[in-house]
Each structure stands twice: as structure tokens, then as C-alpha cells.
Amino acid sequence: SSRVLIRGLATQKKPNSLFARLDTFTDRHVGPDDKEVSYMLSQLGYESMDAFVSDTMPDKIRVASASVSNQTIPALSESELHKRARELAQLNKAYKSYIGMGYHNAVVPPVVLRNVMESPAWYTPYTPYQPEIAQGRLESLVNYQTMVMSMTAMDIANASLLDEATAAAEGMVLAFVSSMQKKRKFFVDRGVQPQTLAVLQTRAKGFGIELVIGDALSELKDEAALTDVCGVLVQYPNVNGEIADYSKLTEVIHASRGLLICATDLLALTMLKPPGEWGADVVVGNSGRFGVPAGYGGPHGAFFACTDKLKRKMPGRLIGKSRDVFGNPAYRLALQTREQHIRREKATSNICTSQALLANMAAMYAVYHGPVGLKRIAGKVHALAQVLKSAIEQRGYVVVNKQFFDTLTIDVTSVGKDADAVHAAAAAVGINLRRIDHKFVGVTLDESVSPEDLVALINVFNSVTGSPSVTLSNLTPIESLAIPSPLQRTSAFLPHPVFNSHHSETEMLRYIYHLQSKDLGLVHSMIPLGSCTMKLNSTSSMIPLTWPEFGSIHPFAPVDQVKGYLQVIKELEDDLCKITGFHACSLQPNSGAAGEYAGLSVIRAYQESQGEGHRDICLIPVSAHGTNPASAVMAGLKVIPVKSLADGSLDLEDLKTKAEKHKDNLAAFMITYPSTFGVFEDGVQDACKIIHDNGGQVYLDGANLNAQIGLTNPATCGGDVCHMNLHKTFAIPHGGGGPGVGPICVAEHLAPFLPGHPVVPVGGEKAISAVSAAQYGSASIHLISWAYIKMLGGNGLSESTRAALLNANYMAYRLKDHYSLRYKNRKGRVAHELLIDLAEFDKAAGLKVSDFAKRLQDYGFHPPTCSWPMSTCMLIEPTESETLDEVNRFCDAMIQIRKEAEDIIQGKQPKDNNVLKNAPHPVSVLTEDEWNRPYSRQTAVFPAPWLKEKKFWPTVGRIDDAYGDLNLVCDCPSVEETASA
Amino acid sequence: SSRVLIRGLATQKKPNSLFARLDTFTDRHVGPDDKEVSYMLSQLGYESMDAFVSDTMPDKIRVASASVSNQTIPALSESELHKRARELAQLNKAYKSYIGMGYHNAVVPPVVLRNVMESPAWYTPYTPYQPEIAQGRLESLVNYQTMVMSMTAMDIANASLLDEATAAAEGMVLAFVSSMQKKRKFFVDRGVQPQTLAVLQTRAKGFGIELVIGDALSELKDEAALTDVCGVLVQYPNVNGEIADYSKLTEVIHASRGLLICATDLLALTMLKPPGEWGADVVVGNSGRFGVPAGYGGPHGAFFACTDKLKRKMPGRLIGKSRDVFGNPAYRLALQTREQHIRREKATSNICTSQALLANMAAMYAVYHGPVGLKRIAGKVHALAQVLKSAIEQRGYVVVNKQFFDTLTIDVTSVGKDADAVHAAAAAVGINLRRIDHKFVGVTLDESVSPEDLVALINVFNSVTGSPSVTLSNLTPIESLAIPSPLQRTSAFLPHPVFNSHHSETEMLRYIYHLQSKDLGLVHSMIPLGSCTMKLNSTSSMIPLTWPEFGSIHPFAPVDQVKGYLQVIKELEDDLCKITGFHACSLQPNSGAAGEYAGLSVIRAYQESQGEGHRDICLIPVSAHGTNPASAVMAGLKVIPVKSLADGSLDLEDLKTKAEKHKDNLAAFMITYPSTFGVFEDGVQDACKIIHDNGGQVYLDGANLNAQIGLTNPATCGGDVCHMNLHKTFAIPHGGGGPGVGPICVAEHLAPFLPGHPVVPVGGEKAISAVSAAQYGSASIHLISWAYIKMLGGNGLSESTRAALLNANYMAYRLKDHYSLRYKNRKGRVAHELLIDLAEFDKAAGLKVSDFAKRLQDYGFHPPTCSWPMSTCMLIEPTESETLDEVNRFCDAMIQIRKEAEDIIQGKQPKDNNVLKNAPHPVSVLTEDEWNRPYSRQTAVFPAPWLKEKKFWPTVGRIDDAYGDLNLVCDCPSVEETASA
Ligand SMILES: Cc1ncc(COP(=O)(O)O)c(C=O)c1O
């Protein structure tokens, strides 16, 4: 076997100076040690790394090694990084924020903080595309869906979207699509969060929807007012804390065949009549206050729920229950046909990576507190708000909204003061209130508010009026509710056993561990998912994230309180510009797909500024990821596919023909580099030139940036804008399906158009409207990529790239005699991933890609990306973090499966009953008394010797997708179901 | 089934005030909710908890409920606790300490910090008494042993002791025992750490050993000097940094048949000739600098290694390799016959709980760095020390020790200054140096020292002489070594694959996760180990522990830098006094057994002060834990056992007879209450009175304090002193075999004798000498118990006691018709644990306790305590943290095993081939093609329905202890073994 017994000595190179730090991150991040590198190079026939890289990447796109080096990005050791992070943390001021506007000071149950958010078992897995090894987080996401369905009283809910604002935008588009794209107006109530409105504005533009902003209750009294209106968005309670009855409005909207979209708050819904009970069609919101740190804006899970009849149009991932081959219940991603990787330019949403980890935290919060606990929390928040109201009214303040859950809007002119005076008094004691204007001040209470906090808050108002301070003993609770009685919730919620069982910390901890035991993550073995770059997510980069100085900051806190964050953001933006060769950066987009959309929108705004706003053609290679065409459509572009040649490279002829043909209307070209086929194309610069020559802009999809850093860059390749997936290339862990960060970097001419924000000014001088709810997107996790870059330094970054290329090419070398490598460059080299084609096995013996994938599970591996970008292929990406031993182990498994396939081809095992078709084999198969398979039990589960010592077990047999889609069940078992199980 | 579907609602009681905190810890800590409590009470036939408690605990020992209530110990919510912990953390000043003396600023690899130290998978398991479900930490402890063996070049090493000082004391006793207790002198070199000397003084006293302190090299030149000397202790390098050649000395000692004990430093041994190569017989030391935070003194693992011929006398736990029934290698605790639970009063060591978690951290540190990394770290530390020396010598300072590894002793009078001036200059820039006297200052460097730190340090010395400051560029490395060449290490170390494989963070993480996957902890299911109180170890109580403000403090830092720690210690001592009813407390002992020894030593010191120093008889019930007689012997007492009656209670007649008989020499009586048989004896106060009437003192073993808190207390029961196991009753997690904290509380007359310390004054006015190396023992983990007590508050503490009693009694109720409950009180009640007797099954069908225990593993449970305190019994303790559902699940398993046993008794399964004898069943049995067992595969591994959804799997079959003891292998596989495996 190719097992390595003694390794890694050489990763610890002799320090170059007595004073050199020894805790250098590159040594720990990069898997192969020097000996392994030499060995792999020699196997590939190279004497040096440079020679290897020369054959792999076209010379003409290479950049000077100085551009990304320790000179341009100095390397900090792990302890230096922590010292620096501490310094920056100190620059953030932990004021107590009552700003609200959708963001709250969440109280994270410690058991969830430590064992979910801080646990690599939860944060390292990928999106559960392989459900047999992902039943844990699938169950938790079903808990999330169930929680949302139950709280909102809607028929179905998805497994999270990026944020409330984009969720509302998805709702708007759903309404538009439901009108067959005929009704072009969408009505937004004035009480909606300003950041939601801003995101709707951006999104409306791309779809050609006309936003109408007004007072829904007074302006939409009859059908006449709704002509051409596909939908209406209201906020419940609204940004000012008001609670309105939208039931009549809903009837009117329904009568005119429009949809009512309701943005709401899960905690308020413990006390408020849920939107599903008064007729809402779509319900969206932010689930962050369910135990997810505010983190200066994100990440957090947004929810999206709708009625049964809209379910097949619902954006995002949906987890459903199906059954495995043994008939046992099992979860998996449902209705995938809705998704853009299938629908491509017919998709109306580009959502791909979402917020799985944060959705899971919110679901765990609900599991931990249960309905009684949630009611208790909500009841207290509401009661405190009442005490506050009564206390300040005694001083003459007028609370404008008489009915509220947790938010008061206060007219301070009633005491003869300007709002600034109140904000100043608050700031003096470390308190932030919502700035509305000179007259009004907003206050939103939440779970974190202690009695002392409340007293301090009341005394801010007292100090402004010169009134004496109060103490706790001066305050008296108010028994009644400030919620209109028809709008009080009467229905029960969360009756399911899972929300009523795990309330002791011991039980909760065991539940968390039980679920995680079903999920394969990077803690177990390589996850060689092509295009996903599943590399080390280091502890050092994760630690600062959960420091309170970073976790507890409201996104709209005054800028002088967030100097630490702003410094991290600036440094990260600068470093990303150095890495991409571009001029400016926006960290606002929350995912790769959101980056695509933002980048294309920026291009369009630029073209508009040049009087070229009519340009609306987007050329996209057939090999592109499904989010590309979906994003293009969302940006108002028409997609025209470009062919590939037999060697996998872009058909430059076809590109040229189409570019010239659409010369007058050519807006953009989207290209992934190296291509999704896993090769560096020679002609990338030529392709970009063709586009520029024809008046278009080049969008570079940076999903594969891990193959470029320090050796080439998107600007040199010829792009004008690119997005990065920080959750791939820059080591933000995938979280089982998110969070993500998809910043864009742009050339100088595009910089003025980078996205802005309605509350906190960011972006270019001619900024497009916001693409995310928070001005810097998922700010807290920027820390991870910042730390990653700072710890590797420029040299470590490019060393990582080289190792990633080498690992992939060594893998291609080991597999080439056993599988057909679909594409390679003229020197026989792949890029950082490789595409193998399994079509021959289907022909020979009916063996599909999924049969190989499921069999890999039996070997303890997460399968590579399957059937994408070509249906008969697997796309394999080892990354730089895997050692030679692990790479070899994976290749050994693949080669052995190839032999197993040969047996089937040779007829030694029947085509319908064999070790591949029956894979994966969970433990339960071993307990069958009769063994009716043409291979032994040993062969089934321990096909390789290492598995006896270490094996990750699938917990269910192969899952029946079709059954699940036909019998769609997306919530968790009820009491009755559990009892009868 | 008795499965509960909806539970826990009632744990969330309606808050009693609007302002009440909702994150009350009692709700999360106590398993059964109100409904479950009512249900259990009703099953037992009670209408109220009070009625139940009245029947369970004798009225006469009850204390007023006010004594432990929220009035005396106010409850903080979880968030309030964190706020308070933050405030206290701020009171500690994080000076940079170069004090040395055995304590260093360890650099914890982040991946180990987060995934071992902060992981409940590692910190919650018990000592690996059930090896089939503990192979992970057993392997890691073997790594620890191997690391120690390899670094010291000794034949064998144990799996940790409490600290370097007690390890040295164990070495001394081993030398004494090796001389057949004939040579009563033990020579201690002056260069030994002062705290080690202090602990030796205490220990020597009990054994009647005479300590001789002197200069070993000059005073022990020939055999004549060694008459009556059983052993010699040297420190290598010594406390002042000197490195001496002890090879000649060792020859002389060996010639006189004495033992050479060497205290040493693992990092220094990367460069120094290891003691095993120059003849040491025993090598001890602190492994804390291998990645364990200083934590103001502990915890950390101490190591103990010796020659092959001493191995059967070696104290502490030893992990050895054996094989399972299938012939596969498997680890387990070896040579248990050495331990005090077998040898009782013949034992010469009482070590039981040791430092498994910290030993595992140190082992992981070695795995992560490997030999090359360790050499690199040591080389840098040494080189920095050389630069320091050269820099200060240039200013006229005289470094006294010319040869050193990391420690310099500096004569500051050479520059005409007093040491105080140097300390003042250091303190002014946040630096601590070692205070020796007015002439000398000590400096010890370590891995954490950055170039900037070194410059600052040098400039302290420069400022004292008024010399200009230096910068980094002024410093030049020195190529030579300051280690005498005959003492330079030439041999390799750590060549084993495990230390040469896991050097990337990804690999390290996977190794950690792989090992933990083999170990059952509280994260999986109940661990109902009687006498061990395996309750919830809450996240909230664990979090502050790893804050740098608590982790990075040197134990001998000046007191004005540790005000936060001192406040925690004071509050914890006060609360423990309230809980026990005693007057004063010492937190110094690092385990329960160490507490016993400390308590008895205090009694003896008191009696001596009364002119009663001759009292040397200790009465101990036969049911006592083995550490009791062992500790008594160590304190110089003669043990006389006291009988039990048939109902399990103490034979008061026998006690009286013996007390009266030994009236003149009666020193003490040790009693465990409730008894180790699991009942509250009515006569406890009578028993204590008998002892007092006969001039003795009462030592109460507080291992079972969980049954007392808030309802009774040791003082009321009649004791004079008790120890507590904070790692049982007060929720310090057991760490897989430690750390522990065994503080003692004493009545007023004993308070003056509480242990002192030679470096930092603590204890009573007439303090006995130290019992631990650090003045407050394992200070950092005091935080856990402090938090536990503060969060529960007095009410929560007594509610916990009640729930623990109820859970145990409900369990007794459910099991009573199936198993014979050995003891109960007159009302039919047990205490917080129950003893069931399995003798009948042995008689009927040859089924032993271990067969039941191993079968419980198949049900996913950790077995209860086996064959202790009676060989045919199981002692079961559920604790308050388990819910009714979990308690029922365990009872269901026990009852079903009872049925399985019945089948065997009835002859339905052969006596030698049945589901109990063959247990546990690892997955591998299922892969056998032929199934030659009289039960199905299903029955083997899924005997209960819940197991299909959730099961913890043993990873090996039943282990052969005898084979392992006969073929003792205690280190990990070599390259050759791995290659041929
Ligand atoms: C090539 C490519 N482009 C875009 C995306 C979309 O990124 P995200 O999932 O972050 O939205 C992906 C994601 O896998 C991708 O592989």
C-alpha cells in the first residue's frame, strides 16, 4: 500500500532566524510536507515545483511573484494573529444597543455556542448533497423548517435564505413570477425596514419591477388600487414597532390575485396571531434573535415560508423526508428540480449557499427553550417594553405606537427636546438607540435586557428631562398586553416532541452529539468536492469570531464604536484587491451567487452611466455553474450560452461569433477560471479581449480562485470584476450549507458603482442600491478570511496554491490508468481539480455516477461533486490541506471501486445486486440473518484494511429521492407519529 | 415502554417576577422536570418531596433549610455568572512571568485547546475502567507514557500523577519501600524546587522518613555517606538552572542499594542526556509546559517513570496493551493489583484520580509537534537564554550558572544593585522575575517568549544599570550550546509513527476526533458510576477556564496580580464551609485521596499540638474506599477495620469495642456518609460520639456529599474534617481520569493546621507543610465549582440533592423485582446510589458482574461501578442530571439483561456461549460470515429498539486483562510494528 508511516517532519522547516516565530501557520495549513512534495513531483516527472507550475498554468497569465508575497502581505504567526485580533477587538466598543431594525442582542445558549457554533463537527461539513452521511444536520434543518412553519402557521418553509432583505426580495420575485411576470408593480409598505427596501430596489430593477412605496392599509383599500400589483410587502410588527391587522388587506390582495408577503419576527409570533392565520402567502424574516450573535450584521439565517400552492416555486433549499432502500425514514434535499443548477437561465432565484449553520443554531435554540421557554422569553421582553413605556410617559414622553411587542417609537419633542439630546445622553452611558430623525427615537428591547439595563435605559430619558433617576423598586409590572386582542396568538406552536424533550443541558448536549455523529465532516476525512475547495478551517481563525467584542455588535452601531471591525474590513478588502489584481472591493454579498448578482449589477450601472444601459446580453459558457445564468437573469440580462470544444476549453470561435453578433447589446461575459472542467485555458485573455472589443465587460466567477492566488489573478486574466467565495478559497467553513461570503473585487472604472446602503454609507460614489441587508454583509465571519490571509501571508498563500495544484495533478496521475480523465491541458496537466468521466460504466453495466459515489461512502469518504458540470462525471478537488497519505487513501479507494466495477462488468456480480448498487451499507444491513448478496459482509463494509481501524458509517441505506418528492413531508414528527414509531 | 415523549415543559417554571432572570441554571442542571418528579414520587408512594426525604434521611441529622439557601448563597443566572467572571478576570493582571520553578507559559496548540480541553467528548468521560468503550483516551494515555519513556529514556512510565512534588514524594516512598522500609533517610539535593521539598517534608513525616537536605554531589561521595539512605532526589536542571552530571553519584547510590530519583523537565530533555542513560531509577516531573495552561498552578499532568524492575511498585495508573477475545490489540489499565483499591492498608500510595485530561493534552502536544518540532522549540528557548545571558553580561551582571538550558541565576550585586531594584524595574513594565533573595534574581525562558518580549526583558536589566536600551537588531545569536558536552543528548526520541504523522492541523483534528469516537462520555448517555457522581459539567462553568486572564497566570505571581483568583478562591472556600458546616477550608489537595491524606495529617498535627502525637490508630469501616486505608497509612496511622452489620450499616458495637480498646492511641475514624453501600445510617452521630468520647477525631470522606447538600452536612453528622471531591459533587468534569480537586473543610480547632506553602503563604497559623506543589492546588478549575455553586445558589444546590436522591430511589424501585437490592434503610429507601447484588447469577449460571457490565455496553450504557464496594455487586448512581427518560432507559436495559440472564439460567443459551459472556459485541462481529451464536445478530447489537436510532459502539471485544499483565507492553507501536500490522 502507499501508506506513509513517518511524515511531516519536513513541514517544520528550520527557522531562518533565532527570532523567527515557530507557530507559523503555513506549516499547519498545507498538508504535504517537503518530502511528499518532492515525491509527488518526481512521480509526475518534474524536478522542481516551478517546472510543474509552468506546465500547469499558461505563462502569459503568470504574475510577478512579488505581487502576492510576504512583502505585500506580511505573515503573522498564530499567536501574533491572536495578539492583533485582541487589539482590534479592544477597538470595538461594546455599547448596549436598542437599535432594533431586525437586529437583536441574541443570547446564545452556552451549550449551543460551544458545541455547535464552535464545533468543527458542525461547521466543517458541506451542504448535505450526500444525505446518507448527513442525517444529523438534515434533521436539524427540518427542525428549523418545522419551527418556522409552526411559528408562522404556514404550510411549508425552506432551510434558510441569506438575510431578511434578500428573503423579501425572493418573495417579491415569487409574486412577480406568480403573476406570470405580467403584473409589474410591487407595493412596499412604508413600515418595512429601510435595508429591506434598498435590497428590493436593486432586485426590482433587474426584473423590471416597479416598486411602489406607500401606506398599504390606507392606500390599498380596494382592487382598483391593486391593478398591476403582483404583491404587497408588509412588516409585522413594523420597523417602528406598530402592529397592524392585515387580514382585510390580504383579502383585497387575494381578490386581485396578488400575494401578500409578510416580513415578521419569530419571537413576536409567540404572542401575535401568526401570518398564516390571517392569510399571508409568503412569510419571511431573520431568525438571528434565536441564539445567533449579532456579529455586526451577520451571518444569521433568514427564513422563507409559504402556502402549499407556492411550494414548487419556493427559492432555496428544502429538506424533505423520504425513505431509504430498507423503507426506513430518511431526510434529504427535496424538489431539487426547482434549483438553478437544474433550471439555469429559467431559474428566478440564484440562491445556492445559504445559512445552514445559523439556521441550525436557531433550531437548536428552539429545541432548547421549547414553546414554554420561548413564551416566557417573549413575555418578559414585552413586559419590559411596557414598563419602559409607562416610565417614560410619566415624564411626558409620547410613545407613538400604542400597540407593540418590543419596539417603541418615542416623540421626544413632547418634552421639548431634540432627538440628538436623547442620543447624546444615551451615548454617555454606553447605550445606542435607534436614530430616526430629530423628533423620534426608537427603542427595541430583547432577551438580553437585564433589570439593571432597563433602569439605565429609563434613566437616559429621565436625565434628558432633568427628572430624578429611578431604581428597580420604582418600577411596576403591567399585567395587560399592549397587543390588540384580535391579533393575540391563541394557537399553540411547536408541539412536536423534539421541541419538548431536550431542555436540560445534558439532554441538549446529547442531542447535539447524536445528530453530529451522523454527519461526515472535515473532522473525519477528505471532502474532495470539486468547485467547493473544502480546505482546513483553522482553529486560530475561528477563535476571535466568538469573542463578545466581535459577536455583540449591532450593524448600525455608530462607526466610532466599531473601529476594530472597520480595520479588519479594510485590511481584508485591501488584501483581496492585491490577490485579485483589482482596484476596489465590496464585502457586502453573502454568498458566491450574491456576488455574481452584485457584480453584474455593478456592470450594468456602469454601462448605464456610459449611456449604454440598453446592453442586456450575457454570454455564458455551457460549463458554467447554474448560479451564473440565474444571476444574469436576475440582473436583467438575457443569457446566451457559449460552447466548449472537445478538449474542454471554451470555443473561442463560437464566443467571437456571438460577441460580434450581439456587439451592440453585449453587456457581459461570465467565465470561470480555471474552468469548471478543471483546466487553465490558454485562451482566457483572448476571450476577454473579444468581449472588450465588442463593448462588453468580463465577469470572472472566482469559485476556482484557489488555483490562482500568487501565480495569476483575475485582473491579469482579463476580467473587470470577480467574486470570491470566501467560504471556499479563504477558509470560512461551509457550515453544512452556509454561511458564505461572496465579495466582489472590481477594476477602477467599476469602483464608483459598488453597492451602497441606506443606513450606513458604504460603497462607491455612484453606488448601486444594497444587495444585502447589512452594509458589510456577514461581517463577523470576515474575521476568518482576514485571519487566514494574515497568517499565511503572501508566501503561504502562493505556496498553498502550488500545493493544491500538485495534489490534484498527483491524484490525476494515480487515477489515470483506472478512469478516463475528461480534460487536461496540452501538457497533460489539470488545474486544482479533475473531472473523471464514468459514462463507460453506465454503458457496460448500468453503473451510474451515484453508484460510485455511494460506494465511496462505504470507504469512509465523502464523494466528490457528482454529475456536475457534466452529468456522467465526478469533479474531484483535494485542496492543499490534504496530506499525501489521505490523497493516496482516496485514490486507493477509487481504484478498488474500479476493480469492483470490473467484476460487475465481467458478470461476477449481477447488475442489479452488487456492491455498488447496494451501497452504501449502513450497520443495520449487517444484522440481517440471511445474507443474500454476492459478496461478503466484510466486503460490504470493510473493503479496505484501514476501515477496520477508522471508518465513518452511513446511518441509512440509499435514499429514494423520487418517493420523497412525491410524498413531500418537510416537518418533523408529531407526538402521534413519534408515539406510533 | 416507559419512554417519555413530551417532557421538560415544567422545568421552565413561571418566573416569580418580571425582572427574574430566565437563564436560571437549576432549570438546566436538574434532569427531571416537575411532572417527572411528581410521577416518581407517586410511584414510590409519596405525596410530597418532603415526605420522601424524611423517609430517606434520618431526621436527627437534618439541618435548617436556611443554612444552604438563596439567602446564604444567592443564585446568579448563567449570564450574571459570566458577567461576574469577567469582572474577576479583569482583576488578574497578565504580567509576563519568567519565574520558572517548574511552571512555564505553555503555548497550547489551538486545535488541542478547542478540541480536547474545551471538548466535552474529552472532558466528560470517566477513568477508563471499561476499556472496550475507552480505547481513544487509552491510546492517548499510552502516547503520554511513550512520550515520557522516550524523553527520559526509562523503561516504563505511568499515565500521570498529580504534580511534580507529589510525584517526587511517591518516588521517595518507592525508594523507602524498596529498602523494605529499613533505610529511613532520604537525601534531597538543595537544588530541588522548594515546593517539592515542602511536600516531601509532609510525606516523610507520615512514613517516618528522615529528610536530609544538602548538596548531593559534594556530600554523597561514597557509600559511607549513604548509610541508611534509601534514596536521593536531584533536580535536572535544578531550580537555579544548573545542569550537573549525576552519573557518578548514581553509581555510588546504586552501590549502596539506594535509588536515584531525578526530577526533570521534558523540554530540556530534548537537549540533555536523559536520566535513563545515566542510571536514574525513577524520573519525575511536570509535563505542563507541553501545552497545558499555567492556570495559577494547575492542573497539569505530572509524570513518573522508572526502571523495569520497579514497575510493579510504581504508583498510579498504567495503561498497557492486551488483546481482545478476537485476538486484536486493545488497551486497558494494567497491573491493577498494585492499586490501593486492592491493596488497601498495604498500599503505599493513595493515588486514584490523577490528571488524565492534562496528560492527554501534553501527549497531543507531542503528537502535534513531533520530535523535530520539539527540538526546534527547545533550541529556540535555549538560544534566547544565551542571548539574554550575553546581553546582560555586557552590562556587568554575573550569571552564576554557566551551563543551563532555559534558566539563569543572576547575581545583581555585581552591578551594585539589590534584587529589589531589578524586580521593581521589571514590575514597572509588566514583568515578573523569580525572587530568590537580595542578591540573586532568576529568569526562566519558555516557548511563549517573542523577540519583543526578550528585548523588553533585557531592557529591564539595562534600565537598572542605567544603560541604553537595546533593540532586536542589537542582539546576535550564539551558535554554541551552554550545555556541557557529555550531558548533551545524542539519542533520538519519539521515533514512533504517532509522533511523526499528525503535524498538519487537519490531520491532528482528525486524530483527535478519531480517538474520541471510541470513548463513551456524558455526551452519549448516562454514566451511572456509583461513588463517582457523574453529573452535568455545564458549558457556562467551563467557559471562563480558558480565558487567558485565568489561564496564563503563574502560581507564584505576586498576590496583587491575582486578585480575581483570590476572590474566586475565597468565595469558594466560604461556600464550601457553608455547605459542610465547617469553619475553614483548604483547596490545596488535588484529588479526593490527597484530601484524605491532608485531612488526616491535619488531625495528627492538631493532636501533636495537644501533646497527643502518639495517637496512631485509625478505625476504618470495611466498606471504605481503598484510598482511605492507604491515606491513613501514609499519614503514619495504623488501620483497624470496623465491621458492617447485615443491613449494611456500621456495626456500632464493633466500633465501640475497638474505640475503647484503643482509647489511648485512637487518632481517627474515617467514615463515608452516606456509606459506600448507598444508605444513610441512622447511627452516624452515635458513631462519631463514640470516637470523640475515646479521644479520636472523625474524618468524613465526602465522596458522597451529593446526597447531603442543603439537607444535612458533615459537621452535623459529627465529623471534624471532611474532604470533598469537587470533580464529583461540584461538577468538575472527570476528564477521563482527572483532574480532580479534593479540598478539605475543618472544624475550628483544626483550622490552624491547614496546609501551608513555602513560596506563597497560605493555610493556618500552625500550618502543616504543603500537600501539593501549588499553594491552591489546581487553581484554574476551582472556577468550575465556584461557577456551579454560584449558578445553582443555595436553593438549587438542595434541589439538586433531592433530585439525586429521588432518581436513585426510583431506580431502586424499578429494579427491585429483578435484582436483589443489597441494602436499604428501614423505610426501604436508599441514598443517592444503590447497590445490587449479582451473586445469585454466578451461582446459578456462572454469570459474573463483568458479564452484566459488558452486556450493558451493548445497550449503549457505561456500566455502573463494578465489584466495589462488594465484589459481587454493582453500585449505581444516576445523579440529579439524568431525566426520567434516561433513567427509565437504563432500567429497561437492566431488566432486559435480567431476562437474558434468565434464559441462560434456564439453559436456553449455553453457559459459555451466550449474549452476556460474549458481550460486548463490536461491529466487527457482525461481519463474520458464519454466525455461531445461540442468538441473532440483531439481539447481539440491537437488543432494545432505541439502539437502532442511537447507539454507542464498543470498538473492541472483551479484553483479556491477564494476558496483558503477563505480556506487559506500555508504549505505542514503533515504525516496525506499524509497518507489519
Ligand atoms: C463555479 C461556482 N460558481 C458559483 C458558485 C455559487 O457560490 P455560492 O454557493 O456561494 O452561492 C459555486 C458554488 O458551488 C460554484 O462552484
Ligand SMILES: Cc1ncc(COP(=O)(O)O)c(C=O)c1O
Ligand atoms: C468513597 C471515595 N473516597 C475517596 C475517593 C478518592 O477520590 P479521588 O479519586 O479523587 O482521589 C473515591 C473515588 O472514587 C471514593 O469513591
Ligand SMILES: O=C([O-])O
Ligand atoms: O476511581 C474510583 O476508585 O472510583
